[in-house]
Amino acid sequence: MTVRELNENVDKILQDIPDRDFDKTCILEDFGNITREALALHPEEEISPDRCQKVLGAANTRALGYPLQYILGEWEFYGLKFRVGExxxxxxxxTEALVDVSLVQLRKMHKKLDRKVHVxxxxxxxxxxxxxxxxxxxxxxQLxxxxxxxxxxxxxSENVRNNNVNVRLFRGDVMDGRMLDNFRDPIDDERFIPIDCIVANPPYLTDDEMSNLxxxxxxxxxxxxYGGSDGLKFYRVIACMWNYLLTPGGLMIFEVGDNESAIVSRILEENGFGDIFTEKDGAGIIRVVGGHKM
Ligand SMILES: C[S@@+](CC[C@H](N)C(=O)[O-])C[C@H]1O[C@@H](n2cnc3c(N)ncnc32)[C@H](O)[C@@H]1O
Known part of the structure; x- marks a missing residue:
C-alpha cells in the first residue's frame, strides 16, 4: 500500500470522528512514521505491510471511540509529556488553569515566607x-x-521519573484520616510537616453527568x-479534613466541575477559609476555586 492509499483508508475508517484530521495525523506519525511532509512529498512511496497493519489497527480502535490519548500512550500537559493508558x-x-493559578499563588508565598513551600x-x-x-x-x-x-x-511513578522531578508519592485514600499520618514530622511525630498548599482535581461528576458521558x-x-450523587463529596471531605495540615494563611485550591464554583466556595468558607477566589479556564468557564486558611 502507498502512503496516499493508507492515508485514504485511515480517513475512511475515521469518518465518524469529529475533527478527524488531528487523529489521523497522530496515528500516521506514531504508528506509520509518516509525517505530513512525507504525505505531501512522497505519496506514492510503498509502506511495509507490517507498518500498514499497525496504522490500520490503531485507526480501527479509534473508530470505536477509544481515546486517542490511550492509543498513543502519551499526552502533553503544561508542555510536559505524560504516559497515559487505561x-x-x-x-x-x-486543568492547566489550576496549575497556572497555583503557580502564581505559590510564587507569592515563597517570596513572602523566604523558604521552600510544601504542596x-x-x-x-x-x-x-x-x-x-x-x-x-x-x-x-517540595511536592x-x-x-x-x-x-x-x-x-x-513513571511520570515523576520521566519528568525528572522530586515528588514524594503516597498510595492511599484521601477520605481516610489516617493518610494524614504520612505527613508527621520525622523528628517529632507529635507534629505535622507544615503544609502551605493543598491542590486537588478530585472526581467531581454528578449522577446525571455520569449517565451522559x-x-x-x-x-x-x-x-x-464520579464525585458522589451531587459531585461534591471530595470537596467536603478535603476541605474539612486536609485543612488540618495547612499552615495559617495556607492555600487550598480545587479544580471544579461546571456550575460547582459557588457551592465549592461555600464549602471552603464553612471550613474556615477566606479570601476566596475563582478563575476561568480557556473556555471561559469557572474552573478553579481557592481560599486561604484563616
Ligand atoms: C479527576 S482525576 C484527576 C487526576 C489528575 N490530578 C488530573 O488532574 O488529571 C481524580 C483522581 O482521583 C483518584 N481518586 C479517586 N478516589 C480517590 C480517593 N478516595 N483517594 C485518592 N485518590 C482518589 C482517581 O483515581 C483519579 O486519579
Whole structure:
C-alpha cells in the first residue's frame, strides 16, 4: 500500500470522528512514521505491510471511540509529556488553569515566607498537576502526591521519573484520616510537616453527568470521574479534613466541575477559609476555586 492509499483508508475508517484530521495525523506519525511532509512529498512511496497493519489497527480502535490519548500512550500537559493508558485519567487542557493559578499563588508565598513551600496534590492520577508545579517551582517547592488507584499509581511513578522531578508519592485514600499520618514530622511525630498548599482535581461528576458521558470518556476510570450523587463529596471531605495540615494563611485550591464554583466556595468558607477566589479556564468557564486558611 502507498502512503496516499493508507492515508485514504485511515480517513475512511475515521469518518465518524469529529475533527478527524488531528487523529489521523497522530496515528500516521506514531504508528506509520509518516509525517505530513512525507504525505505531501512522497505519496506514492510503498509502506511495509507490517507498518500498514499497525496504522490500520490503531485507526480501527479509534473508530470505536477509544481515546486517542490511550492509543498513543502519551499526552502533553503544561508542555510536559505524560504516559497515559487505561486506568488513569487523561490530563485535560482545562486543568492547566489550576496549575497556572497555583503557580502564581505559590510564587507569592515563597517570596513572602523566604523558604521552600510544601504542596500536596490530592487525587494525583497521572501526576500532571504535581509534576507541572514541581517542574516550574524547582527548588522553591517540595511536592507530595496522593493517589488511591492501583492502576493509576504506576503511571504516576513513571511520570515523576520521566519528568525528572522530586515528588514524594503516597498510595492511599484521601477520605481516610489516617493518610494524614504520612505527613508527621520525622523528628517529632507529635507534629505535622507544615503544609502551605493543598491542590486537588478530585472526581467531581454528578449522577446525571455520569449517565451522559461522551463516548471517549466512558473508557476512562469511573473512580476518576464520579464525585458522589451531587459531585461534591471530595470537596467536603478535603476541605474539612486536609485543612488540618495547612499552615495559617495556607492555600487550598480545587479544580471544579461546571456550575460547582459557588457551592465549592461555600464549602471552603464553612471550613474556615477566606479570601476566596475563582478563575476561568480557556473556555471561559469557572474552573478553579481557592481560599486561604484563616
Ligand atoms: C479527576 S482525576 C484527576 C487526576 C489528575 N490530578 C488530573 O488532574 O488529571 C481524580 C483522581 O482521583 C483518584 N481518586 C479517586 N478516589 C480517590 C480517593 N478516595 N483517594 C485518592 N485518590 C482518589 C482517581 O483515581 C483519579 O486519579
Amino acid at each position: 486506568g488513569v485519567l487523561i490530563p485535560r487542557a482545562d 500536596i496534590d490530592l487525587c494525583s492520577g497521572s501526576g500532571c498537576v504535581a509534576i507541572s508545579i514541581a517542574k516550574k517551582m524547582e527548588e522553591a517547592a 507530595y502526591a496522593v493517589e488511591l488507584s492501583g492502576e493509576a499509581f504506576p503511571y504516576l 461522551q463516548r471517549e470518556v466512558t473508557f476512562e476510570p469511573e473512580t476518576a470521574l
